[in-house]
Amino acid sequence: MSHPKIAIIGLGYVGLPLAVAFAKKYPVIGFDINQSRVDELNRGKDHTLEVSDQKLQEALKTSATAGMKLSTDQDDLKESTIFIVTVPTPTDKNRQPVLTPLIRASETIGKVLKDGDIVIYESTVYPGVTEEICVPVLEKQSGKTFNKDFFAGYSPERINPGDKLHTVTSILKVTSGSTPEIAKRVDELYASVITAGTHLASSIKVAEAAKVIENSQRDINIAFVNELSKIFRLLDIDTNDVLEAAATKWNFTKYTPGLVGGHCIGVDPYYLAQKALEVGYNPEIILSGRRINDGMGKYVANEVIKLMLNKEAKVKNGRALVLGITFKENCPDTRNTKAIDVIKELQTYNMNVDVCDPWADKDEVKTLFGIDLLRCEEINSTYDSIVLAVSHKEFLRLDFSALKNEKAVVFDVKSFLPTEQIDGRL
Numbered sequence: 001m002s003h004p005k006i007a008i009i010g011l012g013y014v015g016l017p018l019a020v021a022f023a024k025k026y027p028v029i030g031f032d033i034n035q036s037r038v039d040e041l042n043r044g045k046d047h048t049l050e051v052s053d054q055k056l057q058e059a060l061k062t063s064a065t066a067g068m069k070l071s072t073d074q075d076d077l078k079e080s081t082i083f084i085v086t087v088p089t090p091t092d093k094n095r096q097p098v099l100t101p102l103i104r105a106s107e108t109i110g111k112v113l114k115d116g117d118i119v120i121y122e123s124t125v126y127p128g129v130t131e132e133i134c135v136p137v138l139e140k141q142s143g144k145t146f147n148k149d150f151f152a153g154y155s156p157e158r159i160n161p162g163d164k165l166h167t168v169t170s171i172l173k174v175t176s177g178s179t180p181e182i183a184k185r186v187d188e189l190y191a192s193v194i195t196a197g198t199h200l201a202s203s204i205k206v207a208e209a210a211k212v213i214e215n216s217q218r219d220i221n222i223a224f225v226n227e228l229s230k231i232f233r234l235l236d237i238d239t240n241d242v243l244e245a246a247a248t249k250w251n252f253t254k255y256t257p258g259l260v261g262g263h264c265i266g267v268d269p270y271y272l273a274q275k276a277l278e279v280g281y282n283p284e285i286i287l288s289g290r291r292i293n294d295g296m297g298k299y300v301a302n303e304v305i306k307l308m309l310n311k312e313a314k315v316k317n318g319r320a321l322v323l324g325i326t327f328k329e330n331c332p333d334t335r336n337t338k339a340i341d342v343i344k345e346l347q348t349y350n351m352n353v354d355v356c357d358p359w360a361d362k363d364e365v366k367t368l369f370g371i372d373l374l375r376c377e378e379i380n381s382t383y384d385s386i387v388l389a390v391s392h393k394e395f396l397r398l399d400f401s402a403l404k405n406e407k408a409v410v411f412d413v414k415s416f417l418p419t420e421q422i423d424g425r426l
Helices: 015-023 035-042 053-059 100-110 129-142 180-191 204-234 239-246 268-278 284-294 296-311 339-347 362-369 393-397
Strands: 006-009 027-031 067-071 082-085 118-121 151-154 173-175 198-200 319-323 352-356 383-388 404-412
Touching: 006 015, 006 100, 015 027, 015 053, 015 067, 035 067, 082 100, 100 118, 100 129, 118 129, 118 180, 129 151, 129 204, 151 180, 151 204, 173 180, 173 204, 180 198, 204 239, 204 268, 204 284, 204 296, 268 284, 284 296, 296 339, 296 383, 296 404, 319 339, 339 352, 339 383
Parallel strands: 006 027, 006 082, 027 067, 082 118, 118 151, 173 198, 319 352, 319 383, 383 404
Antiparallel strands: none
């Protein structure tokens, strides 16, 4: 491990920051099948904003012992000795795990695999995927034998998109390997760049399970407070006041209600649920939490409509402004956003919906959702309802009084705005 040559497969929110971190100490090949993504990065720009232009440009300055080269050419992977897979693991329209990107990445690696190489997976999966699905693909493509000719590891990603405090090197890393010796080597590799330290799991399956329950636990906790919000709204009690009071107890863990989207929390529980069903167990709590959170966009829209009817605001052919379409605040990522559920439900009431987001990419939003996105400075209308779906910092600077019609309703999904500006919140 003194002179590893590292290949990162997948240059998205997870792979790029990891590649940049490793490039400070080792020669790195960053590989992605998206030519436009590689071209963008080679120009020193990252539209995900996970890596600053300066850090990216520094990483691209290669030497014999460090630095990063970016490529879509499979031949550039041939000299690598460590392969780290950071491709997405989404679900389909039926909430079933989609392992195709993982399998395709394994096929690519298998074609260049050499004796002694190690393949490490970071993508979130259910326990068993690495050894039962990915490794056979590697064996088939390479003609080599697992744990004899090549080895595997699993070290789950813990990237938090948009978070500039908890970056890849400052989050403790779980590691594992297919043999005790390989596990130690994988752990040493990550420990050389992860300043927060590492935790060596007892097996690959344990590491896989640890990752998938991290997000499942968070999903369930948010589902609980979302359900509380529904109850307390019926009781005319402010949920946030209740949570603040309860949080005064030392062992109360405070979560807040809201929309749960993104590529992790809104997806990963289905991976664990699918594996549980395969072995004959019906995961009641996990799927119940998913049902509650998946329904929150529609719930928010319906609560807005109720408030509008109470104030006699114009609903049919009325105008609504939804603030935010990314899946979380201060981040350009729109993957699996639940703000779109709010928008679609409002449209079922024949409302004309404008969407403002200072972070999302206009072209991407147009392609994905057919929406002509507004920036804050482009808003030139008044509205019958305003829904703050995502708490981007820029929204605090808006003059809501200038955006509202006489009987307009302002609903704050994130409890972000001053209470005197709003008519309702979760």
